[in-house]
Amino acid sequence: MTTSMERPDPAGERRLDLAARAAWLYYFKSRTQEQIATELNVSRQIVQRLIALANSERLIRFQLVHPLAETIELAERLRDRFELVYCDVCLNESGSTEDVPSVASQATFYLENIIQQKAPLTIGIGSGGAMRELARRLPPMDRPQHRCVSLMGNLTRDGRATHYDVVTRLAERLNAQCYPLPMPVVTNTIEERTVLKAQSGYGVLRSLVEEATLLIMGIGYWGADATLYRDGFITAAETAQAMEAGGVGELLGCAISAEGKIIDADYHDRLTSFIRTQPADRPTTIVASGVSRAPAIRAALKGKLANSLITDENTARLILYSG
Known part of the structure; x- marks a missing residue:
């Protein structure tokens, strides 16, 4: 029998996917939050929360590209x-x-x-x-x-x-x-x-x-x-x-x-x-x-x-x- 703790969380996974997409656009494509909101068809406030989620879940790894x-x-x-x-x-x-x-x-x-x-x-x-x-x-x-x-x-x-x-x-x-x-x-x-x-x-x-x-x-x-x-x-x-x-x-x-x-x-x-x-x-x-x-x-x-x-x-x- 499958317990509630073992059940998959499709909504949570989709939210992480969306957070990863928002973070990619923000950090790697240098899009503004307004541009991301338009592209993902969400509000600017949701974009802010998605980027914060990406950071809290450690989906982002920064690499300094410089000789130093x-x-x-x-x-x-x-x-x-x-x-x-x-x-x-x-x-x-x-x-x-x-x-x-x-x-x-x-x-x-x-x-x-x-x-x-x-x-x-x-x-x-x-x-x-x-x-x-x-x-x-x-x-x-x-x-x-x-x-x-x-x-x-x-x-x-x-x-x-x-x-x-x-x-x-x-x-x-x-x-x-x-x-x-x-x-x-x-x-x-x-x-x-x-x-x-x-x-x-x-x-x-x-x-x-x-x-x-x-x-x-x-x-x-x-x-x-x-x-x-x-x-x-x-x-x-x-x-x-x-x-x-x-x-x-x-x-x-x-x-x-x-x-x-x-x-x-x-x-x-x-x-x-x-x-x-x-x-x-x-x-x-x-x-x-x-x-x-x-x-x-x-x-x-x-x-x-x-x-x-x-x-x-x-x-x-x-x-x-x-x-």
Whole structure:
């Protein structure tokens, strides 16, 4: 015996058919509701209800037909997975596993929109190749009310300056106030770091970093060509020890694990950078690209050391689907 619940509903099916037809005409043929009403021989009010029914029954599936469609989807997935406050993924124009120029250009648009404001703004600046490229691409602007403050030192232990001195270049492009951190990234001794951090200038920069409304930086990785080692900030032995302790990434000179935890690296007690707390308490943006940096980016996002990301599509896929 057939129950009432098992009986077909011809009227309901016909209404869904009509709703599908109305939605097709509205979304895909760009007909107005008046035109649809005439074509289906119903009132305009019924057309509105049919389109609403098509949406509620999920008869409509939208597809964005644009080169950026996949990068927009990747950005949304990253934002959802890591609970980011901002994420932008650009097309990979180079065809390789790394596209610093494209990422830097995307980050330029991001920063340019922020610094348009007239109210005084303090920005904490990190280092790295992508950040240096960002500073080079930023158009000259007159923002003397803004302050650019470095988040980490710019010298090796023997006094040699790094070529990644981003804060000075960025401040020059903006005609902004510049606050570099002219001290070694890693000192020779704990006592030396204690003396340097006791200087009044360090206290001024620390206060500026604490009041900064935006922190933006690159990220490093560990290996034989790790940036900290290659640029002479730490020794081969210190690099090896950080890797053995589980380091997969380096943020502001600080070694982090795959889970985004600060590891027990020997050089940390001599590091002069302004290390951030977890979770990030303000917009903290990583600008980076490349297969070698993907594990480091993933770790920083997983550990909530950063809550914003600008990268390219290839790197985004690695962050999402590898590891």
